Amino acid sequence: MFRNTRKGELQWVSRCYGIWINGSTEIVVRADRTRGRISCRAVAIDDGVFRSDLAAGVPVAGCISVRQSFSKWVEAPFDSAVKAKRVLPTVLDIQLPFALEDCVYEFIEETRRQGKLTSLAVGARKDDVLACIESYRARLCDPFVIDHAGLAIWDHSLSEMPWQNDESARIIVFMEDDQSMLVVGRDRVFLNAHSFRSGDMSRVSRLLRIALSDDAVSDLDRIRWLWAGSAARDSETVMRLMAEVSVMWGERSEVVNDPGEFLARAVAIRAMTCGRLRCNLRTGENTHPALSLRMTRQSMRSALVILAAGLILVVGSLICRGILSSQDAELKKRFEAHVDALAGYHVTARGSDAVEAVERQTKEKIARLQPFVDSFDQRIFKVIETVARISAKDGLICSTLSVRHGHVVVRGLAPSWNSCADLKTALTDAGAVAKLDRSEDLIDEMVPFTLVIEHANE
Amino acid sequence: MNDLIKPKVVWVVAIVMLFTGIILVQRFFADTRHICARCMVTAEHIERLNHQKTLLAKHEAARARYAAMTRKEPEPLSRLLKDASFEYKLTAEDTRDIDGGWTVRRMRMVCPDAVISNVLAFVLDIGCQGAVIAETAEQAQPNWYLAECDIIASAREAGRGELILVLESLAKED
Known part of the structure; x- marks a missing residue:
């Protein structure tokens, strides 16, 4: 809901037409994407290529004027996005002069100020959106996108006339013959958009006093005026109108390139790219069938x-x-x-x-x-041979020798206490348990011994 | 056709299939652990069985050597001892049956008073050291081997004493 960078609805196309309809006039711009860059060119409403493109299904992006729509910053008394999501529509409903359920709306951008979440809501009444769509259909084009004119003007101005370091506020006047639009922003942030009767600069001044009321814009040289729209081609008119407000609102003023096509350019490029403040008020049951089908296919x-x-x-x-x-x-x-x-x-x-x-x-x-x-075991003879050999070497006198498979008992006399050690070692192999008993005999100084060897595996 | 298939149905089927796949994979890994544990146990069992096989192989090889002999009876011990220079007394003890028709014959030889080394040398000489001596299996025959030996040295004269020897031999009656 609160994604500050959003996708354009027509990001997948290589060609798109942006159309701005003001009363009986239509401004058509063709936008082509080549190697990632978008180039725009004005075309006539009855241009053959335009008509054939429409018949082939090349998408059209349009917009709804500020007069028929609204844009409001709405504050929720919570910092939590989850709680704010639930409360913001209610807060917006209270602030609107008509029921929110009769509107198409979106929360476009959010900021946090002093622990509170503030979100920009844009929308229009459903009837106005339908009327806007019908005005396009009357010109034999069915727009895929209905952008918000105020957002489109603000956002595209930042793209074509980048924010400068010495700029604190920007005021854009989109001037047509009858009705004009005023878009105001400060510190790169969109504030609001209004419509006014063309030439009524006193109303402009009043609106600016409400929008830019604090000291941050006290330096008039940091306020930048931009002029766009078909009437802005007339530089004398621009200078005259500027003179009416320059005392209070500064003299720094520029006219955008190709001012008559500015808004049509804006809606086309915004539809084909991603960025901030993207919106499409043709949603829900009014969604263009081609977009619905595309979403369904993607899904x-x-x-x-x-x-x-x-x-x-x-x-x-x-x-x-x-x-x-x-x-x-x-x-x-x-x-x-x-x-x-x-x-x-x-x-x-x-x-x-x-x-x-x-x-x-x-x-x-x-x-x-x-x-x-x-029957193949030679161990008994080996034991007898070992006993005989070691007894002879160590001076042992064996009195009895008993040998069976796994069991050997030798009894005898040893010349000293440790004389049996070699015999014990020689008869003990892996797994055998040896027990040597000796006792003192002081009569002949020979040590009686009994050596018992048990082989555990036998 | 795409218009007929509702995306929601496809999503439901897709999610069910994905969860089923995940569950099956989890169960597969769990089963693999069990099977690996079982394989480890089986490997230990096989090691034990192979150890048994190794132990048995030695015994069966010994039996096979006897089975290959053409003559299945030893020379009578009394005949082998006829040239002995020492006094002895031979007593036949109980035979016992072992395997495959073979029996163990036991003879107790008591030399009440003899030169110990002479008796032992004679017993070795007549082939009672436990090995079957023969050029070929056909010439081989069961031999007498020393199963028990008790020597009681004489107190009067070194090198002499009483010997009680138990000689065994394997025999098979056809």
């Missing part, structure tokens, strides 16, 4: 993209799931085959139960087949 395209993304996710996940499940099933099948091969029969248990069943069976098989392995 459908977005929906189809999301649908396609969803389909890809669904199909992709189903495929991946299928692959994963089949790999899992294959792994399970191979595991079961491995279990059955080891067990020698089909094992119905699953998972760790199957593994435990196989382990139990393997242990039983190993126990049954152990004698085959034992």
